[in-house]
Amino acid sequence: MDLRIFTEPQQGATYDTLLTVAKATEELGFDAFFRSDHFLRMGTSDGLPGPTDAWITLAGLARETKRIRLGTLMTAGTFRLPGVLAIQVAQVDQMSGGRVELGLGAGWFEEEHKAYGIPFPKEKFARLEEQLAIVTGLWATETGSTFSYDGTYYQLTDSPALPKPAQNKVPVLIGGHGATRTPRLAARYADEFNIPFASVEDSERQFGRVRAAAEAAGRAAHDLVYSNALVVCVGKDDQEVKRRAERIGRDVEDLKANGLAGSPAEVVDKLGRYAAIGSGRVYLQVLDLDDLDHLELISSRVQSQL
Secondary structure, three states: OEEEEEEOHHHOOOHHHHHHHHHHHHHOOOOEEEEOOOOOOOOOOOOOOOOOOHHHHHHHHHHHOOOOEEEEOOEEOOOOOHHHHHHHHHHHHHHHOOOEEEEEEOOOOHHHHHHHOOOOOOOHHHHHHHHHHHHHHHHHOOEOEOEEEEOOOOEEEEEOOOOOOOOOOOOEEEEOOOOOHHHHHHHHHOOEEEEEOOOHHHHHHHHHHHHHHHHHOOOOHHHOEEEEEEEEEEOOOHHHHHHHHHHOOOOHHHHHHHOEEEOHHHHHHHHHHHHHOOOOEEEEEEOOOOOHHHHHHHHHHHHHHO
């Protein structure tokens, strides 16, 4: 099972903080550094010093790291036009030497759209489907050919479909809890399906829906990677777990029930339960970005046992 570090910078983080965490991610042997794509803090955090843009951040990290994969959970489809997004991701992929992955979602947090003057359309899912068709279509167009698209929400005419990513195919992640449309979209466009903050039982049901949708679309179910995103809070003993939980404003028992929390042995055991239902990758939502000892503990006492 791959372990990836997943950050929420809208809660309060500078680029330098994210760079420090990304370098630790690489040095400690984790598979990837991912970040959310939000412009407004959530909950009781003050969000200081303010938001950072996901793809500008990843462009910087692309030049400062060597091995780890880099990506978003999830880029909000409401924030960027699909043609522009295809250019941005391709460029960052070139800057990283082919280490980028694109998680793309419909967008959901209305308050941040209001706060920064971003349109928040009603038909977000239908727009997402067109965005996926355009982004993947632009990348797949052979150099020297053009790409056109005539959709309900987006129209492209004779696009040169440039630049191209460094990778032959940038992995696309689609995720969510939707029972019908989300699996269908994943079956058509995704290389990886991710379910955020879900129990083992709910994950198993959703993975089953995606597998069935893939087979109905003519794909082998195992063509996709299946993954989870879960908050993490690990400690060498109960006191350390409690201290880390308090730092992020969470209850230990809630974290144990709905995330990956407790001793290294407890977390390894729970990861095994996710692995048993087919999860091959877990994004560890790290909320205290100043606690690098936490990452070291996970690396030495959890990751080493997988």
